[in-house]
Amino acid sequence: MGPVIDNLDLYWSGFLQSLEFILWCLVGSLLVGTVMAAFRVSPVPSLRALAVAYVNVFRNTPLTIVLFFMAFGLPELGINQSYFFFAALGLILYTGAFVCEALRSGVNAVPAGQAEAARALGLTFTQSMRQVILPQAFRSAIPPLGSVQIAMFKNSAVAGAFGIGGDLYSVGKTLTSARGYDYVPVLTGVAIGYLIITLTAAALLTLLERKVAIVR
Amino acid sequence: MTAEATAAETAARPGEPLVVLDHVDKHFGSLHVLQDIELTVNRGEVVVVIGPSGSGKSTLCRTINRLETIDDGSITLDGEPLPAEGKALARLRAEVGMVFQSFNLFAHKTILENVTLGPTKVRGMKKAEADKLAKELLDRVGVGHQADKYPAQLSGGQQQRVAIARALAMQPKVMLFDEPTSALDPEMIKEVLDVMVDLAKQGMTMVVVTHEMGFARTAADRVVFMADGAIVEENTPEEFFTNPQSARAQDFLGKILKH
Numbered sequence: 001m002g003p004v005i006d007n008l009d010l011y012w013s014g015f016l017q018s019l020e021f022i023l024w025c026l027v028g029s030l031l032v033g034t035v036m037a038a039f040r041v042s043p044v045p046s047l048r049a050l051a052v053a054y055v056n057v058f059r060n061t062p063l064t065i066v067l068f069f070m071a072f073g074l075p076e077l078g079i080n081q082s083y084f085f086f087a088a089l090g091l092i093l094y095t096g097a098f099v100c101e102a103l104r105s106g107v108n109a110v111p112a113g114q115a116e117a118a119r120a121l122g123l124t125f126t127q128s129m130r131q132v133i134l135p136q137a138f139r140s141a142i143p144p145l146g147s148v149q150i151a152m153f154k155n156s157a158v159a160g161a162f163g164i165g166g167d168l169y170s171v172g173k174t175l176t177s178a179r180g181y182d183y184v185p186v187l188t189g190v191a192i193g194y195l196i197i198t199l200t201a202a203a204l205l206t207l208l209e210r211k212v213a214i215v216r
Numbered sequence: 217m218t219a220e221a222t223a224a225e226t227a228a229r230p231g232e233p234l235v236v237l238d239h240v241d242k243h244f245g246s247l248h249v250l251q252d253i254e255l256t257v258n259r260g261e262v263v264v265v266i267g268p269s270g271s272g273k274s275t276l277c278r279t280i281n282r283l284e285t286i287d288d289g290s291i292t293l294d295g296e297p298l299p300a301e302g303k304a305l306a307r308l309r310a311e312v313g314m315v316f317q318s319f320n321l322f323a324h325k326t327i328l329e330n331v332t333l334g335p336t337k338v339r340g341m342k343k344a345e346a347d348k349l350a351k352e353l354l355d356r357v358g359v360g361h362q363a364d365k366y367p368a369q370l371s372g373g374q375q376q377r378v379a380i381a382r383a384l385a386m387q388p389k390v391m392l393f394d395e396p397t398s399a400l401d402p403e404m405i406k407e408v409l410d411v412m413v414d415l416a417k418q419g420m421t422m423v424v425v426t427h428e429m430g431f432a433r434t435a436a437d438r439v440v441f442m443a444d445g446a447i448v449e450e451n452t453p454e455e456f457f458t459n460p461q462s463a464r465a466q467d468f469l470g471k472i473l474k475h
């Protein structure tokens with residue numbers, strides 16, 4: 001583990017950069033996925049169609065293609081941003097489609113009587129979603145949402161290959177190709193970095209799941 | 217205070233038509249579930265709807281706050297036709313309280329929050345004021361001490377009384393009850409019916425789908441008997457139960473009175 005010990009500061013900054021990227025993608029994909037899930041079950045046909053199209057496109061396109069499009073396609077369309085931005089946008093849109101589907105299954109798990117009671121009180125569609133349906137859908141969707149987000153953490157390494165810059169992936173690349181360290185110890189260090197993030201997240205999820213479980 | 221206010225208003229203008237269904241028709245595919253329904257519920261009146269399972273009682277009840285749409289005819293509340301959709305429909309629903317067979321309390325909210333949700337989100341009431349109102353209503357239905365629990369921690373009878381308080385918190389013009397005691401264990405039926413009888417005494421306008429004859433006899437002004445999607449008979453409870461006119465009603469009463 002010599003290379004890791006020697007370059008702990010580099011690893012640390014790579015870890016922080018990866019963590020920042022992941023947090024952006026976490027918040028972004030939850031927002032996008034929630035809005036799309038609400039569209040998906042809304043009474044407005046055009047919103048439903050939009051959400052269906054979105055999910056179909058992003059769930060069925062390989063992540064690398066999505067990232068290629070963001071990193072090379074968008075600049076050609078005259079949109080200039082950092083690679084960090086493009087990579088985050090790509091991963092948010094990609095992950096959001098899975099979040100949407102996980103939440104939709106959560107929405108379907110909420111008994112129909114809950115929505116009826118909300119409507120009967122005079123809550124509008126948006127209010128019923130926000131106050132009654134989504135809070136319950138989130139709770140029952142926590143396990144699948146957790147899997148989706150952990151997959152996203154790992155996909156962030158793919159996004160790293162497109163050049164987020166300074167993240168764990170590029171630390172590994174710098175140490176092996178530019179500095180000539182051996183692959184095994186260097187990549188083991190990278191893997192440990194990701195494991196710290198994913199295992200912590202998994203533990204937090206279990207706590208969250210216990211805390212917000214709904215008894216029916 | 218609020219339900220009393222509504223009741224006082226009702227008492228001031230009793231007898232005027234409040235809910236009017238005029239030539240209402242509805243189909244579920246090929247099933248003609250509501251057939252040319254004519255029904256007027258007057259202010260302060262308690263109407264019990266009775267009839268065999270599948271005769272369209274729930275559907276009828278649910279058209280009054282447009283949880284079910286209708287194919288033909290018209291429904292008015294306080295002279296206004298029911299809005300088709302959107303904010304206007306939401307406003308209308310706020311005026312119509314509904315109590316379901318399966319309670320449908322919001323599972324992730326406390327008892328108190330169940331009751332305050334409508335007043336705060338729909339009526340824009342301040343939280344403190346809504347809490348006070350909710351506590352009064354919960355006390356009134358006898359579950360004041362359960363305010364901080366979650367629905368699943370309460371018995372069925374308690375949950376249904378909370379559901380009544382939740383509906384009352386909106387100060388509705390009319391309350392709809394769709395078999396409110398059918399999902400309850402026998403020993404809990406009375407506690408819910410007692411609350412409903414009190415409500416009726418205070419002048420609340422009520423449409424109640426129920427097979428509880430005791431309730432119909434004590435609280436109802438009128439019994440409406442439905443069969444196969446149509447209103448077959450309408451009468452005072454006394455007349456209906458002792459001297460049913462139609463063969464369908466005689467047959468039905470024969471079956472439920474046997475045990």
Ligand SMILES: Nc1ncnc2c1ncn2[C@@H]1O[C@H](COP(=O)(O)OP(=O)(O)O)[C@@H](O)[C@H]1O
Pocket residue numbers: 244247249267268269270271272273274275276
């Ligand atoms: N959403 C629905 N779709 C299709 N058929 C329905 C639906 N709801 C009720 N029905 C049918 O309509 C009829 C009347 O139902 P309902 O109003 O629930 O009767 P009741 O409350 O008197 O038992 C039944 O035959 C039932 O199967």
Ligand SMILES: [Mg+2]
Pocket residue numbers: 273274275395
């Ligand atoms: Mg029914």
